[in-house]
Each structure stands twice: as C-alpha cells, then as structure tokens.
Amino acid sequence: MKGTKQILISGFGGQGALFAGKFLAYAGLLQGLEVSWLPSYGPEMRGGTASCSVIISDSPIGSPIITHPDVLVAMNLPSMDKFEPQVNAGGTIIYDSSLISRAPAREDVNNCAVPATKMATDAGVKTLANMLLIGRLLREVDLADDEMVNQVLSKVVSAKHADLLDLNKQAIKLGYEYKE
Amino acid sequence: MEKVLMKGNEALAEAAIMAGCRHYYGYPITPQTEVAAYMAKRMPKIGGVFLQAESEIAAINMVIGTSAAGKRTMTSSSSPGISLKSEGISYLAGCDLPALVVNVQRGGPGLGGIQPSQSDYFQATKALGHGDFRRIVLAPASVQEMASLTFLGFDLADEYRMTVMILTDGTIGQMMEPVSLDFGEPCEAVKDWATVGHKWERKPNIITSLSLQAEELERQNVERYERYKVVEENEVRYEEYRMEDAEICVVAFGVCARVARNAIEEARKMGLKVGMIRPITLWPFPKDVLKKAAEKCHTFVSVEMSMGQMVEDIELAIRCQRPVLCCSRVGGIIPSPDEVVEKLQEAAKMGGKAE
Amino acid sequence: MIVFEKPKALTDAPMHYCPGCTHGIIHRLVAEALDELGVTGETIGVAPVGCAVFAYNYFNCDMVEAAHGRAPAVATGIKRADPSKIVFTYQGDGDLAAIGTAETVHSAARGENITVIFVNNAIYGMTGGQMAPTSLPGQVTQTSPYGRDPKTVGYPVKVCELLSNVDGATYLERVAVNNVKNVRAAKKAILKAFRNQLEGKGFSLIEVISTCPTNWGMTPQQATEWVDSNMIPYYPLGVYKDKYGEAAK
Numbered sequence: 001m002k003g004t005k006q007i008l009i010s011g012f013g014g015q016g017a018l019f020a021g022k023f024l025a026y027a028g029l030l031q032g033l034e035v036s037w038l039p040s041y042g043p044e045m046r047g048g049t050a051s052c053s054v055i056i057s058d059s060p061i062g063s064p065i066i067t068h069p070d071v072l073v074a075m076n077l078p079s080m081d082k083f084e085p086q087v088n089a090g091g092t093i094i095y096d097s098s099l100i101s102r103a104p105a106r107e108d109v110n111n112c113a114v115p116a117t118k119m120a121t122d123a124g125v126k127t128l129a130n131m132l133l134i135g136r137l138l139r140e141v142d143l144a145d146d147e148m149v150n151q152v153l154s155k156v157v158s159a160k161h162a163d164l165l166d167l168n169k170q171a172i173k174l175g176y177e178y179k180e
Numbered sequence: 181m182e183k184v185l186m187k188g189n190e191a192l193a194e195a196a197i198m199a200g201c202r203h204y205y206g207y208p209i210t211p212q213t214e215v216a217a218y219m220a221k222r223m224p225k226i227g228g229v230f231l232q233a234e235s236e237i238a239a240i241n242m243v244i245g246t247s248a249a250g251k252r253t254m255t256s257s258s259s260p261g262i263s264l265k266s267e268g269i270s271y272l273a274g275c276d277l278p279a280l281v282v283n284v285q286r287g288g289p290g291l292g293g294i295q296p297s298q299s300d301y302f303q304a305t306k307a308l309g310h311g312d313f314r315r316i317v318l319a320p321a322s323v324q325e326m327a328s329l330t331f332l333g334f335d336l337a338d339e340y341r342m343t344v345m346i347l348t349d350g351t352i353g354q355m356m357e358p359v360s361l362d363f364g365e366p367c368e369a370v371k372d373w374a375t376v377g378h379k380w381e382r383k384p385n386i387i388t389s390l391s392l393q394a395e396e397l398e399r400q401n402v403e404r405y406e407r408y409k410v411v412e413e414n415e416v417r418y419e420e421y422r423m424e425d426a427e428i429c430v431v432a433f434g435v436c437a438r439v440a441r442n443a444i445e446e447a448r449k450m451g452l453k454v455g456m457i458r459p460i461t462l463w464p465f466p467k468d469v470l471k472k473a474a475e476k477c478h479t480f481v482s483v484e485m486s487m488g489q490m491v492e493d494i495e496l497a498i499r500c501q502r503p504v505l506c507c508s509r510v511g512g513i514i515p516s517p518d519e520v521v522e523k524l525q526e527a528a529k530m531g532g533k534a535e
Numbered sequence: 536m537i538v539f540e541k542p543k544a545l546t547d548a549p550m551h552y553c554p555g556c557t558h559g560i561i562h563r564l565v566a567e568a569l570d571e572l573g574v575t576g577e578t579i580g581v582a583p584v585g586c587a588v589f590a591y592n593y594f595n596c597d598m599v600e601a602a603h604g605r606a607p608a609v610a611t612g613i614k615r616a617d618p619s620k621i622v623f624t625y626q627g628d629g630d631l632a633a634i635g636t637a638e639t640v641h642s643a644a645r646g647e648n649i650t651v652i653f654v655n656n657a658i659y660g661m662t663g664g665q666m667a668p669t670s671l672p673g674q675v676t677q678t679s680p681y682g683r684d685p686k687t688v689g690y691p692v693k694v695c696e697l698l699s700n701v702d703g704a705t706y707l708e709r710v711a712v713n714n715v716k717n718v719r720a721a722k723k724a725i726l727k728a729f730r731n732q733l734e735g736k737g738f739s740l741i742e743v744i745s746t747c748p749t750n751w752g753m754t755p756q757q758a759t760e761w762v763d764s765n766m767i768p769y770y771p772l773g774v775y776k777d778k779y780g781e782a783a784k
Contacts, residue, residue: 248579534579
C-alpha cells in the first residue's frame, strides 16, 4: 500500500467495529507500515455507537484522529448519518445494507452496499458481519492478500477463540467475493 | 525486537513491569482503567502485587509504604483522582521517596467529563500538593513514548528520589500503535535509606516529612532545590520538528503535538514557515531552546487542550519577547488540524506584532 | 542483678508526653512485645499524626511517619513490599476513627496482616483538646464547650464493636492501662496481636483506653479514675473478635 489511508469503522457497541479496526491495524503493522488505532471511549461504548479510527501510512502518522475519512465502514444508520458528510471526495463508503435502509446521498464517493448481516446469518457466521465488510474493504484497499489475512487473524484472534479463525477467514472471503 | 500493537495505557503498564515495578495500587476511574486492569492480570503471574485500594488517597499512601520499603511502585489515575492523591504526593516529596504517578487526564474542573484533556497542566507542573517541591513531568505523544518514558521515569525517580509524573490523556491512553518494548536494564538505585528492618546492624531508618525546627526544614528545602537544579540541567527533553527555517514556532505536547504536526504540513504547503518544539518534559520545561527560537521566530503558537495554561510558561521562557497565540479546545474536544492552520495563518498575518 | 530495664525496642530519647499521659506505658508494652518475640530488627512501625507523631524517635526500629489517618494504607504498602517483615501502626482516635476511618475499615476488611495499636483517649491532644470521634456524650472539649450533644454532633464511634462485623478482621480487643491489672492484660493482648502477625493470621487491632489529663483538665490520678468511672462503662474492655481463639471453636 502506498500513501496514507484513513479508515473509520462505526456501528453499535457489540457489532465488532473495534475488532475490525484492530484487524486492519495489524495488517498494516505486519507489512512494516505506520499504523494508529483510536477507539471512541466511555459511556457511548455501552449500547450506543462505537467507532474506531485506523490510519495506515507509509510515513509517520501525525494526528490519530480522523476528521475526513478516506474509507467509511458504516454498520448502522446512526453511523451513516453522522459520518457520511465527512468522507473525503473520491473516498469510499462501505455499508451493511441489510441494516441501513438508505443508500448514501453522496455522489462524489464510491458506494459499496453489502448485505453483510444477512449474508453472515445465511452462512452461519452471524456474529461476523463486521469481517464480511472488512473483506469487501480489502477489495478496495490493497492491504492484505490471503496469506496476510491468515497471519493477521492469528495475531488478533485470541487463543481462547481459536475455533473462530476459520469462520473469520470465511467471512472475509465472502465479503471479498461479493458482487453487487 | 518485534513491534506489537498495544494500547497506550497497556504499553505503559508493561513498561512499568519491565522497569521492575512489582507493586501497583490504584482505584478505578475512566479513562485510565486499562492500566489497573492490565496490572490486575499481569502482577499475580509474576509474583507482583496489584491492589485495588478503597480510595485514591489510600492508593497513594500504599505507594508511600512500598517506596519507603525500597521497592519500585506506582499508581495511576485520572484528573479528579489525582487531586485526591495530591496529599500523598506532597508527602512523597517531603520524605524524598521515589514514585511514579500517572495522570490520564480528562476534562474538568470537578467531575468534568471523561474525554481527553490537558487541563491539569498547572496542577502537574506547578502545584501538585502543598509545599515547596517539584515533580518531573513527562508528556508522551505516542504509544511508544508511553512505554519508553514510563521506563525512564522509574530510573529518574530513583536517581533523584522524587515523584515522576506521566501526564497523558485519554487519546494516547486508548489508542493502539506499534510499540517496541526493548529498553535494556533498569538502573535501580541503592536504597540504604529504606525501612526494611535494621537487624541490629545499623541505626533505625526513619522516613518522615515532619521537621519542626525551622532551620532544619529550611535546610531540607534548600537541599531539595539543589537537587532540582541538577534535574533542570540534565533532564530537559524535547523534540524539534521543521525548526530549521521556522518563523512561527508551535509549542505543543501530547496528542496536540500530533495534531499540530498535520497542521504544520498543511501550513508549509501554503508557504508558511512553521516548525514545532514539543516539550517531552513539562518540568523541567525546555526554556533554553524556546528562548533561542525567539531569536528567529516572530510568533509562538501554543496548541493545547486547556484554556492556555502553557502560554504562561512559553512567555516566561522567551521573556515575552514575541507574541504567544493560543489555539485551544477544552472540555474533551481535541483541536482539529484545520483550527491550528487557521491560527497559524493569523500568526503569519500578524508577523510578530502584538495584537 | 537487674530487675527492671528499658526494652531494647525503645530508644534513649526522652519522651515528650505530658505527666500522667499513658502513651509512655503503651509504647513500653509494644516495645516489650517486639523484644520478647525477637522481631525488633525486622519491624517497621508507622507513626500517626497526633500526640504520638514522634513515636519514630522512641521506637528503636525502622519507622515511617504517615499522613493523618493514612497509617494503615502506608503499613499495607510496607507489608506488601515484604510480607516477612513485622509491620505495626500506632494511631490515636482522631487519626484512626475520624480522618482515617476508611483506611482502618478497609485494611481490616482486606485482612491485612498487620498489627494496629489504637490509642483512645477521647480527645484530640496535639491540637489542644478538641472533640474526638470517641469523645463521650456530654464531654466538654474546646470544640464542644457545652458538652458533646449527640443531637447535633452524633455519638462516639466504638471501633472494636464496629470492626467486629468486618469479616477480614482477625483479633480485636479493648484494653486499658490505668492500673496494674489492666496493664498486664494490655500487655498480653498486644503480644498476642503481634504473634498473630508472625503466624500470618491477619488483621489485629488492640484498642487501648488511654488518658489525657492535660486536656481533660484533671490530675493524673483523677484521669485514671475517670477511665474507670466514665470511659470503661462506655467502652467495655474485652475481646471483641478472635477468629482463631477459644471462643471461635
């Protein structure tokens, strides 16, 4: 990956926005890139929206705070409403169209609708809609090939949940191969 | 050594353990709780002590006890909790005991909020408790520095027998960045003053901050300030960024320095010659380098998350020779690079003339 | 033949306590206990803020002087640094039962393996005779000049009774030192409190009813009598808890 990518992932607490961000940060780290990962914190994490800002760059990172994301991953409607206007022109919005009824109004961005929750449920990986969206993101951002996905997952999935490794892989693949 | 992704608060905790700290005392408060949670997990596995005290006051006094017994020890908290600890921090100074205290700042005064802030700058650098005394105040601006400055902090605390404070905020504490935990060996001082039982081999060691004879108390204060002078001579730390041709000098620490870096890049694209001096030690404050910068820079801009508390130190350092503007957001809001750029444009327009 | 000598665990420093004050006796009993157990060289004491603030000059062991009320927290830090050491606090009633109540209750609740010597003379001595948390109803002090009125300032805190409900506490006994018989009982209790610590049994607190003739406005003799006539009826002597004692079986 060349240059800097600012990625904002946002959803309800429990949808796995922070974990998805951690996956991306590790993908950057393992390739020797500069990375930062910054969560929203406090009471808003309990039941409200949870977002995290991931910056991946080939040069040192200044502010870890993202005001204008290059990529927005929206996992619920409040996140879409809040962050859509902030996305850089020419940027990308990837959203879970099974939970977000409206398409983005922006015409100067690349919109990717993925019915992630429905697909994940149908595939029996109900809790991994977040990783499906990450799979879709990997098609837009050249950050990790299959081999790298395996490496990163072995870092971010704790030994306690080793049984989830293959399911995560499957979810990422589903998202990557999804055709609108 | 392989770099790992860690949260700032966790990197700090792990670095403390690597520095030989085996006694952590704390009390839950947002946004520093990861430090306590990390210690609770790690300490029992390495024969250390994690103790959740009944209050911030008890926690700092447990630190006093363990430090008196000659062991490396620390506590961490966030702004309101640090106010409670200030009693104990004053006693640490009066007893000349080393300790590491972490403040992951949040917005105040009072209960305030839980979002990041730098509004405890005055408290940390000027008056963290009653009496004549100083602390070394370290301000990390990355997860790497959360770790390396904590490791360094324990050595400095031992060397100068004083409290070292890590002054950070929720952003640096909560964010993850790659970090290398390769620091070499800690330099633990010989602590022949520690209260560990005299075994009838020496006179009793007494650790006290009480001194009712005025001349004696004065002597102790003077001795302490001689030690502080050595600290001021040897321990000033800062980072310069694009200062080689700078006409405007940004001064910022912690997360604000990160934001300012983006703003400086933008301003440079606009043709403004801007650089930054980032204090790493807030006490001792990098006075000399600022004073020297005043020879070339026509304006200073303090970027901070307080109502301009650091402006006074900059003005003092440069003897008010140049105007010092302040770009600040408070209450838990972090200034945006755009806001900083705007302030830099204003500074350029003023060209060094006072408002 | 030596029949009476100063304990090795006391220094030669002349004590500053007022005539008739029983701090000196209590210091001696603590020192005797340390010597008899042979632990003085392994002991760290924690002095309070109050009349006993200079205890660090009198005990011939390593000493730390704590902030007002914080001695049990400081002692916790010392004990946790090296659990093989013997750690005690020596505190007055304002220190232990007012400003340091939280530290007292929670070090007991944690079952901290330390020994607390609690000197209760129902008044603030060092600051010149103000009302203490343990001042008796009706007691005249500088800050209760018309007598302590429970209707406005509440009732005295009975520390042994209070802590007897704390599961973590191991051994609680209230003693007095106003006559030979009571001094002997006090010695036994203090010795047991230190022995408990040696045996790793946890938190022991000995409440010693003491005198303050200066601030009570009495002669030393009147003061010892006042202990019998007023203090002990309100603060009955005895064992309030003994987790490993006879009564526990």
